[in-house]
Amino acid sequence: MVQARQIYSYSVAHRSGWFGDGAELVARAGTSMIERYYEADGARGWVFSVGRNGAVVDSRRDLYTHAFILLGLAKAFEATRDSTYIALADATLSFLDRDMSSEHNGYVESLPAGDSPRRQNSHMHLFEALLSLFDATRNSVYLERAEAVRDIFFRRLVQAESSVVVEFFDADWGPLEGPHFPFEPGHHFEWIWLLEQNDELRHVDQTATVARLWETALRTGVGVDGRIFARATVGGAVDRSTRLWFYAEAAKAAHVMRSKYERFDGPITSNFFAAMRARFLEPATSGSWIDEFDAHGAPKVNFAPASSLYHICCAIRAAEA
Numbered sequence: 337m338v339q340a341r342q343i344y345s346y347s348v349a350h351r352s353g354w355f356g357d358g359a360e361l362v363a364r365a366g367t368s369m370i371e372r373y374y375e376a377d378g379a380r381g382w383v384f385s386v387g388r389n390g391a392v393v394d395s396r397r398d399l400y401t402h403a404f405i406l407l408g409l410a411k412a413f414e415a416t417r418d419s420t421y422i423a424l425a426d427a428t429l430s431f432l433d434r435d436m437s438s439e440h441n442g443y444v445e446s447l448p449a450g451d452s453p454r455r456q457n458s459h460m461h462l463f464e465a466l467l468s469l470f471d472a473t474r475n476s477v478y479l480e481r482a483e484a485v486r487d488i489f490f491r492r493l494v495q496a497e498s499s500v501v502v503e504f505f506d507a508d509w510g511p512l513e514g515p516h517f518p519f520e521p522g523h524h525f526e527w528i529w530l531l532e533q534n535d536e537l538r539h540v541d542q543t544a545t546v547a548r549l550w551e552t553a554l555r556t557g558v559g560v561d562g563r564i565f566a567r568a569t570v571g572g573a574v575d576r577s578t579r580l581w582f583y584a585e586a587a588k589a590a591h592v593m594r595s596k597y598e599r600f601d602g603p604i605t606s607n608f609f610a611a612m613r614a615r616f617l618e619p620a621t622s623g624s625w626i627d628e629f630d631a632h633g634a635p636k637v638n639f640a641p642a643s644s645l646y647h648i649c650c651a652i653r654a655a656e657a
Contacts, residue, residue, distance in 0.1 A: 438454075467534055
C-alpha cells in the first residue's frame with residue numbers, strides 16, 4: 337500500500353511540475369513494486385508485505401491494499417504511458433472479481449477470510465482507484481465499475497438520513513456500531529472530494545448527501561479550536577486525537593464546497609492548510625511532519641509515516657486546480 341501511495345505522490349509531483357525526475361522515480365518504483373509484490377508467493381494477487389531481502393512476510397490478499405495498487409498503477413501509467421501498468425490493473429481487477437467478490441456486492445476484506453467486519457474505507461479507495469483509471473485511459477469500463485461502487489455508497493454506506501458514513505458492516509452490508517454510528521470526519525471529507533471528481537457520474541443528484549456529510553463533519557467532528565477529531569457521532573466527539581491527513585482531506589472537501597455549492601458555509605481550504613502547517617509541519621524537522629497527536633496534544637508516534645505524503649500531495653494539487 338505504501339509503495340503504491342509513493343508512486344501516486346511522485347506521479348502527481350511530476351505532472352504538476354514540482355519534481356523534474358518524478359517520472360523516472362515512478363518507473364523505478366513501479367518495477368520494484370511489481371517484482372516484489374505481484375504474485376510473489378506463486379498465487380494470484382498482490383502480497384501484503386515483504387522484507388528487505390524480498391521474502392514474503394505477509395501473504396494476505398488485502399482489499400484496501402489492492403485498491404491502492406490499482407491507484408498506483410493508474411498514476412504510473414499517467415507518468416510513463418507504459419501500457420504494462422494498465423494490463424496489470426486489468427489483471428488485478430480480474431483477480432478481485434474471481435477471488436474476492438462478495439455475494440452481497442462489493443468485495444471481501446481479505447483472503448484468507450477472517451472474522452473482521454467489512455469496511456467502507458476499502459471500497460472508498462477502490463472507488464478512487466477506478467476513477468483514476470478512467471481519468472488515465474478514458475476507458476468507460478472503469479467508470480462503470482466506479483459507478484457500481486458509488487451505488488453501494490448510496491445504498492449501504494450512508495446512514496442516519498444520509499448524514500453519516502458508517503465505518504463497519506457485517507457480511508451482508510448491515511451497519512455495525514448502531515444506533516449512534518461513530519464516524520470518521522476525515523472519511524466524510526474524502527467522500528465529498530471523490531463524489532465530485534467526475535461529472536460523468538453526476539446523473540445521480542448527490543447534492544443533499546454531500547451537504548449533510550459536510551455539515552455533520554463540521555458540527556461534531558471539528559472542535560472550536562479547529563482540531564479535527566478522529567471519531568465522532570452526531571452527538572459529539574468520541575475520540576479527540578487528531579492526525580495530519582484529516583486536514584489535507586478537509587482542505588480538499590472545502591475546495592469542493594466553495595467551488596461547486598452556492599450555499600457553502602464553513603472553513604475554507606486555506607484555513608485547513610494553515611492548521612495543518614501550524615500543528616503538524618512547523619513543529620517538525622524541516623521536510624517532515626508530526627503525524628498524530630493524542631487528545632491532550634502530545635505526539636503519539638516518533639516517526640513520520642511515508643503514507644501521509646499521498647494526502648499532502650493530493651491536497652496541494654486540488655488547491656492548485
